[in-house]
Amino acid sequence: MPVNLVVNENGTTLLLDGVITAEDTDQFMACLNECPELNINMSACEHLHTAVLQAILILRPHISAMPVDPFWSRCISIFDKENVHEDNIVGG
Numbered sequence: 001m002p003v004n005l006v007v008n009e010n011g012t013t014l015l016l017d018g019v020i021t022a023e024d025t026d027q028f029m030a031c032l033n034e035c036p037e038l039n040i041n042m043s044a045c046e047h048l049h050t051a052v053l054q055a056i057l058i059l060r061p062h063i064s065a066m067p068v069d070p071f072w073s074r075c076i077s078i079f080d081k082e083n084v085h086e087d088n089i090v091g092g
Contacts, residue, residue, distance in 0.1 A: 003027045006041075013064065014038045016045040016052075025051040032059050039064040048072050 003024050004015045014031050032038060036059070042048075043065035056063075056076060066073040 003031065005031060010039075012038055013041050014061075016040065016042045016048070018044065019047045020045055020049055020052050022049045022051045025049065025055060028052055029055055029059075032061055036061070038062075041065040042067045042072070042076075045069070045072065
């Protein structure tokens with residue numbers, strides 16, 4: 001499953017892994033609606049459907065790790081400078 005909740009010593013993180021499809025949007029939104037303070041780790045995200053990208057831009061969660069793909073990293077960082085730290089941007 002590409003959207004996973006991970007609990008560790010740093011708190012609860014929503015891990016986006018592999019290809020995130022439009023079908024994953026409901027689960028992604030449900031997790032963030034239930035727990036808006038979740039950290040989002042996108043370091044294992046290979047592709048992101050634009051529906052999930054739009055959800056990120058609307059809900060503005062804290063992103064603890066950006067996607068490795070420079071395209072997706074830049075897409076998120078351009079629109080969400082408050083929740084993305086410049087040192088997390090790949091290819092920036």
